[in-house]
Amino acid sequence: MLQSKELSIFEDLVYQATSKIARGKVSTYAQIAKEIGREKSYRAVGNALHKNPFAPLVPCHRVVYSTGRLGEYAFGKKKKMALLKEEGIIISNDQIVDFQEKLFKF
DNA sequence: GTCGTGACTAGCC
DNA sequence: CGGCTAGCCACGA
Numbered sequence: 001m002l003q004s005k006e007l008s009i010f011e012d013l014v015y016q017a018t019s020k021i022a023r024g025k026v027s028t029y030a031q032i033a034k035e036i037g038r039e040k041s042y043r044a045v046g047n048a049l050h051k052n053p054f055a056p057l058v059p060c061h062r063v064v065y066s067t068g069r070l071g072e073y074a075f076g077k078k079k080k081m082a083l084l085k086e087e088g089i090i091i092s093n094d095q096i097v098d099f100q101e102k103l104f105k106f
Numbered sequence: 107g108t109c110g111t112g113a114c115t116a117g118c119c
Numbered sequence: 120c121g122g123c124t125a126g127c128c129a130c131g132a
Contacts, residue, residue, distance in 0.1 A: 010129065029114055033128085041128040046113045048129080065114070072113035080113095 007053070010038065014048040017106070021062045024088040025104035026096060028066040035106045050074065062087075068099035 007015075013036035021027050029042040029049075038044065049060045052074065061080045065071045070091065073080040081091045090097040 008129075033114090038128070040115095040126090042114045043112060043127060044114095044129040047111085048113095050113050051130085052113090060113080063113080067115080070113095074113075 010036070010041070010044060011048040011051070013037075014045050015052065015054055015058050018049065018058050018060055018063060019054075020106065021059055021104045023059075024102070026062045026064050026084065026089055026099075026102050027104045027106075028064060029071075030066050031103075031106070032063065046071075062089075062104070064096060064099075068096045070094050070096070 014032060017032045017035045018027070029045045030039065033039050033042040033045045036045075045063075049058075049063060050072075052058060052060055055074060061073060061075075061083045063071070070077050070080055070084075077094065081094075084091060084096075089102055096102060
């Protein structure tokens, strides 16, 4: 509580984990949550990425739903789709093709 | 310290 | 197969 100075440890971990995702790969909120030791805090992960102060810095566009859907994105789904496509991720109707194949594992 | 909400997820109907 | 519901953690007011 009352950590109005810097980002909470949790958020910091989220950003670091997200930045670890290799180019051309994608990850899920649950996967990241688990990686940072809070598997059930996938919602907090999304919340952290939403506030993401490292917006274009951290590859938050590589984070999607566990169902293979894109999920939301601060710059818009269209932008997310375009970015992923440039990295080799094919998306069809807001859904990643070969999702499990493109899924990045820590 | 409590309440409400979110870039989610898995389970049910 | 598809839509809806409830549960989860952390944060802001």
